[in-house]
Amino acid sequence: MPDMGRFGPEIPLEELQRRRQACQQQMEPGSVLILHTAPKRIMSNDVAYRFRQDSDFYYLTGLPVEEGALVLQPEKAVVYLKPGSPEKEIWEGPQPNLEESAEMSGIQDSRNLEDLDKDLEGWINGTSALYYTYGNDSPDKILETAQRLLIRGRAGTSGPSKIVHPALLLHELRLIKSDWEIQRMQETAAITAEAHTEIIRAARPGTGEFELEAILHRVFRSHNAWEAYPSIVAGGERACILHYIKNDAILKDGDMVLMDAAASRGYIHSDVTRTFPVGPHFSQAQKDLYSVVLNAQKKAVEASVVGATMDSVHDVALDILIEGLIDLGILKESKEESLEKKTYRRFYMHRTGHWIGYDVHDVGSYYLQGQPRTFVPGMVCTVEPGLYIPSDDDIPEAFRGQGIRIEDDIVITEGPPLNLTKAVPVEIEQIEELKC
């Protein structure tokens, strides 16, 4: 076989051990958590998409392998895997064997996946709680086993006393990022900044949105990274289509481009949006609208501190956006009226941020006991206000069809917010200078 190099740990073992211990400490005594790898996803016929590991499985094992499971008890960890075979290696290259997987994950007890079926009853029988990702892609086998154990009570078996979604502990852990994770996020942010900077320079009247997307891919892949999510490269009015990913139009002079695109490596994501002119300059109307969004974004970033909430940050941005819309003659009523009747939603219809990490829209609850949860150090969220002005007759002409969003990734710290993506050009002068 060709030499593909040794399988080294993708995540430092201390980091993985810390995560598993934190999870185990919060599990109920006598409970078990069972997580599976992501399923193979078909693109068409027998052609599969590139494999993307399940984020929870990866977070706790660091294993990018297909077809496996993690079993965790408060005092024990076991990984089940399908070891590579000579035949599989011909098609897919070397797969880590059980010993190599143990080295990568730090979980010494690595077993053949074939044994899981027969072991499953032993893991689930009589557990105080079964942590199980119901819904999604979880195999039915686990629930079937739990039910079988329950109905065979006369034979002395019993099902789990309760089934708990791992979100309640694991996703809360994932919400608080370690220094190691934040360093990795800083790396994806730097790759993202390189791509955005090159693209702001490259955009010209006549350039295809797809050509800008091609630069994204080149820069990301040149750093062994991938796009974190389907990139949005939206020229002109297409910026008002929130999930525009066709990216197949030609850019026109006088238009702006809204680009929501970022890198991901080792399943750690960035999420960045910038809006810039196709030609060398913003028009005056574009500058006016952009300044409103930029001011809202800066103030919302400043407000992203310990004790704030997603809602309070949203309100900071919303206030500034509404005031700006009124000043520019786009909103015709008072701020109070607009807030009460929610008329601003015609121009700003999404929230201002979300958690980010191993998923772009990362896990962790937004509300605790019905109240917006307060920020604590180690949380990472996006701050991404925008304005999307429809081409309607009642809108001053210069603003029609303009869409602007500015998005950065922010770490909540003990002190001021840390903007991971601040190297991506954002000031009007900075952007225009790049285009000279």
Ligand code: GLY
């Ligand atoms: N790129 C997806 C988002 O901004 O939420």
Ligand code: MN
């Ligand atoms: Mn986002």
Ligand code: MN
């Ligand atoms: Mn985004």
